[in-house]
Amino acid sequence: MNKLKKMLGIMLVFTLVTVLAAACGKSDNSAAGENGAKGEGASNGAKEIYFLNFKPEIAEVYEKIAKDYEAETGVKVKVVTAASGTYETKLKSEISKKDAPTIFQINGPVGYQAWKDYTLDLKDTKLYSYLSDPSLAVTSDGGVYGIPYVVEGYGIIYNDAIMQKYFALPDKAVSISSASEINNFATLKAVVEDMTAKKDQLGIKGVFASTSLGAGEQWRWQTHLANLPLYYEFKDNTEFDNTVLAGLAANEVQFKYADNFKNIFDLYTNNSVTKGALLGGKSVADSMAEFALGQAAMVQNGNWAWGQINEVGGNVVKAEDIKFLPIYTGVNGEEKQGLAIGTENYLAINSKVSPEKQQASIDFLEWLFTSDKGKAYVTQELGFIAPFNTFNENEKPADPLAKEVMSWMEKDVTSVPWTFAAFPSEEFKNQFGDALLQYVQGNQSWDEVVKVFTESWAAEKAK
Amino acid sequence: MQKSMKKYFALFALPTIIAFSVAFVLPFILGVYLSFTEFTTVNDAKWVGLSNYVKAFSNQDFLNALWFTVKFTVVSVLTINVFAFILAMLLTRGKKGTNLFRTVFFMPNLIGGIVLGYIWQLIINGVLYKFDLTLTFDPKYGFWGLVVLMNWQLIGYMMIIYVAGIQNVPKDVIEVAKIDGASRFQVLRNVTLPLVMPSITICLFLTLSNSFKLFDQNLALTAGAPAKQTAMLALDIYNTFYGKTGWEGVGQAKAVVFFVLVALIALVQLLITRRKEVES
Numbered sequence: 225m226n227k228l229k230k231m232l233g234i235m236l237v238f239t240l241v242t243v244l245a246a247a248c249g250k251s252d253n254s255a256a257g258e259n260g261a262k263g264e265g266a267s268n269g270a271k272e273i274y275f276l277n278f279k280p281e282i283a284e285v286y287e288k289i290a291k292d293y294e295a296e297t298g299v300k301v302k303v304v305t306a307a308s309g310t311y312e313t314k315l316k317s318e319i320s321k322k323d324a325p326t327i328f329q330i331n332g333p334v335g336y337q338a339w340k341d342y343t344l345d346l347k348d349t350k351l352y353s354y355l356s357d358p359s360l361a362v363t364s365d366g367g368v369y370g371i372p373y374v375v376e377g378y379g380i381i382y383n384d385a386i387m388q389k390y391f392a393l394p395d396k397a398v399s400i401s402s403a404s405e406i407n408n409f410a411t412l413k414a415v416v417e418d419m420t421a422k423k424d425q426l427g428i429k430g431v432f433a434s435t436s437l438g439a440g441e442q443w444r445w446q447t448h449l450a451n452l453p454l455y456y457e458f459k460d461n462t463e464f465d466n467t468v469l470a471g472l473a474a475n476e477v478q479f480k481y482a483d484n485f486k487n488i489f490d491l492y493t494n495n496s497v498t499k500g501a502l503l504g505g506k507s508v509a510d511s512m513a514e515f516a517l518g519q520a521a522m523v524q525n526g527n528w529a530w531g532q533i534n535e536v537g538g539n540v541v542k543a544e545d546i547k548f549l550p551i552y553t554g555v556n557g558e559e560k561q562g563l564a565i566g567t568e569n570y571l572a573i574n575s576k577v578s579p580e581k582q583q584a585s586i587d588f589l590e591w592l593f594t595s596d597k598g599k600a601y602v603t604q605e606l607g608f609i610a611p612f613n614t615f616n617e618n619e620k621p622a623d624p625l626a627k628e629v630m631s632w633m634e635k636d637v638t639s640v641p642w643t644f645a646a647f648p649s650e651e652f653k654n655q656f657g658d659a660l661l662q663y664v665q666g667n668q669s670w671d672e673v674v675k676v677f678t679e680s681w682a683a684e685k686a687k
Numbered sequence: 688m689q690k691s692m693k694k695y696f697a698l699f700a701l702p703t704i705i706a707f708s709v710a711f712v713l714p715f716i717l718g719v720y721l722s723f724t725e726f727t728t729v730n731d732a733k734w735v736g737l738s739n740y741v742k743a744f745s746n747q748d749f750l751n752a753l754w755f756t757v758k759f760t761v762v763s764v765l766t767i768n769v770f771a772f773i774l775a776m777l778l779t780r781g782k783k784g785t786n787l788f789r790t791v792f793f794m795p796n797l798i799g800g801i802v803l804g805y806i807w808q809l810i811i812n813g814v815l816y817k818f819d820l821t822l823t824f825d826p827k828y829g830f831w832g833l834v835v836l837m838n839w840q841l842i843g844y845m846m847i848i849y850v851a852g853i854q855n856v857p858k859d860v861i862e863v864a865k866i867d868g869a870s871r872f873q874v875l876r877n878v879t880l881p882l883v884m885p886s887i888t889i890c891l892f893l894t895l896s897n898s899f900k901l902f903d904q905n906l907a908l909t910a911g912a913p914a915k916q917t918a919m920l921a922l923d924i925y926n927t928f929y930g931k932t933g934w935e936g937v938g939q940a941k942a943v944v945f946f947v948l949v950a951l952i953a954l955v956q957l958l959i960t961r962r963k964e965v966e967s
Contacts, residue, residue: 313929320728338932341731438823439910504823504912505812651931658914665824665913 370570378526442657471646566642804907852886
């Protein structure tokens with residue numbers, strides 16, 4: 225009996241040791257495999273790169289591109305997409321892993337500050353030399369750390385079919401006869417308020433689609449709309465070459481054009497499809513659907529929203545009826561103001577991965593923006609207005625909003641740059657967005673919103 | 688046998704100890720260390736001493752979240768346990784359909800927190816829309832929404848534990864009490880309750896710690912809106928860690944404080960209720 229127990233014990237020990245050895249052996253093997261791959265990489269370049277994508281709406285296109293690229297060059301591109309609004313979170317956890325992203329994105333100079341230990345200097349790459357305007361890149365001390373890959377524009381998108389229906393009404397209260405004649409806030413307000421009064425005749429539920437103020441859905445107001453008053457405020461500061469630099473240097477803001485912000489924001493919420501108190505439950509997707517279904521005549525958003533308008537089931541808006549209008553807020557001389565055009569998406573290469581992987585990543589990006597196949601993807605499927613001189617006149621995106629953005633860029637107006645690249649932090653934007661929600665729900669006065677804006681700017685800058 | 692158990696103790700315990708230290712002890716120590724540093728990713732930490740803790744406690748969001756969590760925990764622990772106990776009493780009387788009802792009440796517990804949060808958001812918003820309101824209009828809607836959600840999810844689970852406890856109460860003891868002329872309430876108060884004390888201990892522990900560290904439901908239902916007024920501790924820690932650049936260390940410090948709090952409360956509660964347990 226005792227002998228049996230002993231035997232069993234020995235057998236158990238033996239099994240355990242075997243399992244342990246097998247487990248260790250396995251990890252040894254994988255380490256050896258990796259070393260092998262590295263050794264190979266020194267001669268042939270890395271076999272796999274990792275692209276952390278920022279835009280969920282085009283994730284599928286990137287998968288296709290990756291497949292094509294692998295077929296052509298043998299380099300596997302791993303594409304991972306962060307869910308909407310979680311890019312920083314995802315990046316933070318992914319980049320500390322052993323298999324870190326080799327290509328990631330930073331959102332301008334503020335984002336660069338957070339990730340400067342991880343960004344590679346791209347000054348000597350061909351990709352940088354292809355930029356049609358090198359000043360668009362994120363630079364620091366002579367190094368180039370972020371390369372923009374898409375120029376976007378936003379403003380008020382309107383459905384011209386509804387506008388024409390309105391202007392054809394015999395009892396319209398304004399003298400102009402087409403939406404393209406709207407060139408300042410006073411005219412816009414007159415048109416919008418008259419349209420609200422006649423919304424039953426026009427067959428719409430409201431002039432503007434819902435002002436989405438749910439958590440994570442406020443960016444159209446706390447970032448994009450807030451861009452305008454701050455652009456004008458920083459423009460008044462003549463010490464700096466551009467408004468982003470002025471913004472980055474500003475430890476405090478006055479919110480001098482707060483009333484202009486209130487003008488347009490009140491116009492949005494008072495003439496909306498949805499009542500103010502319900503806006504906390506609305507998302508951007510809701511408001512784009514309202515626009516696509518013809519329930520609203522206007523919506524503030526950018527050219528990236530074309531996919532969302534186009535893909536809504538039961539969409540009634542025709543591509544040729546979709547037009548852009550700049551966001552007028554009642555500032556003097558705004559007749560010459562254009563759309564807000566810029567970028568917050570900059571490609572960066574991870575400086576902490578092996579040089580082979582860095583080179584392979586750069587090769588992939590150069591392929592994407594210079595080869596015929598890559599360029600076809602960029603213009604036709606990604607719909608990017610790419611800021612590179614490798615694109616010919618006929619290689620421009622075909623969607624109506626992107627075309628509108630390009631035609632506005634050629635008009636005799638001044639485009640508003642994306643000054644929000646200088647906003648101090650996400651936290652600042654969220655606090656302002658929360659205050660806006662409280663304001664439309666009637667829980668806070670406008671003065672308190674202004675106070676939150678200036679105080680949280682100062683607080684976030686002080687850190 | 689006893690002897691050979693001792694002999695091989697290390698051998699049998701080793702795998703578990705290794706797994707436990709790799710998956711729990713080491714990350715925990717690293718986490719405590721990180722709460723004294725400033726870092727972007729865990730590989731590049733810089734020692735800053737206690738300043739993260741100072742920042743955490745001078746941060747109004749954290750204190751608000753703490754207070755909100757305490758209020759929520761008190762209300763939900765009380766309601767969940769009272770309802771679960773009543774249900775358990777009703778479902779141990781041998782009435783028809785008892786098993787069906789037990790299953791039905793238990794089922795919400797099988798649904799994940801995020802899904803529950805979104806479902807209840809739809810339900811509550813659907814009702815509030817009729818009054819031109821939404822969940823985010825006022826923090827009190829979010830608060831009661833969370834309480835309802837938590838009740839719905841946990842009552843069934845706690846009920847099962849109470850049912851097991853109540854079924855273990857010997858029938859003859861109750862019989863004797865009844866023959867001695869005890870009223871229903873007296874039986875409940877003096878016989879049943881002391882004998883199901885172990886169940887009460889475990890249920891209180893589960894509801895208390897679950898309410899205190901609630902995260903998914905909070906994120907899905909309100910995500911802290913309006914203006915972070917319905918953010919609970921776990922959500923606030925998450926927001927600090929991921930939402931504010933340069934505040935990762937502070938988030939870590941908050942997490943350590945959070946751990947100490949949960950551990951303390953759970954231990955105190957266990958001590959108190961254990962003392963009330965009697966041998967049947």
